[in-house]
Amino acid sequence: MSDMTSLNKYGAVAEPFAFSIQRRLPGPIERIWAYxxxxxxxxxxxxxxxIPAQAGSSFELTWxxxxxxxxxxxxxxGFPAEHSIQSEVIAxxxxxxxxxSWPPRGEVSFELQPAGSEILLTVTHRRISDRRNMVMVGAGWHMHLDILVARATGAKPEPFWEGWSRLKEEYDRRIPA
Structure with missing residues (x-):
């Protein structure tokens, strides 16, 4: 297995106000698409x-x-037990x-590519409002993807808030001012 178990692979600023992060997951691609x-x-x-299977369709995500x-x-x-956003499918x-879309003006893309027996998932979150939010978004995507890797490989995930708090401090050091 390559670095499928590498849960500490950090994302980075991909372009101004955009964060990108990748993970390798066990295939087949249809299984990861379902996740x-x-x-x-x-x-x-x-x-x-x-999520409707048609561009232009609206939907709600609830965390x-x-x-x-x-x-x-x-x-x-300041973080509620439940949080929802109204979004729209772009592709x-x-x-x-x-x-x-990621209200009020952002967007999130998920791209899947075969990589041998694994699937490379790239998540890019664009038009993040400022550095403070980029730190929080970076820690959030990192933690959520660590949980996805755990679920997809049958491992036990780290508790969300514990991991997110640790990662927020790390991304605060990693993301340029």
Missing amino acids: LTDSDLRRQWLASGI RNDELAGSADGRPE FEPPHRLVF
Whole structure:
């Protein structure tokens, strides 16, 4: 196995106000596509919500990170137990590319590419408002993807809030001022 178990691979600033991060996951590609598009599978690592298979369609994503953590322990002040956003599908190209809006003006893309017996997942979050949010978004995507890797490989994920808090400090050091 290559670096599928490398859960500490950091994302980076891809372009001004854009963050990109990659993970290798066990195939086949259709299995990983399902983790992106099936609400029940996506809820296990990110957020629930039925994503329509057509560009221009609206949908809602709902995060319940306490469930990913196993409890509300360590949830930072100001973070609700549940948070939802209204989004719109920009591109839906099974099983390789999913892009949707991230209100108020951002966008998130997921790209899947075969890499031998593994699948390379690249997540890029564009038009992040400022450095403070880039630090939080970086820690969030990193932690959510670590949980996805754990789910896809049958490992036990680290509690969400504990990992996110640790990663937020690390991204604060890594992302340029």
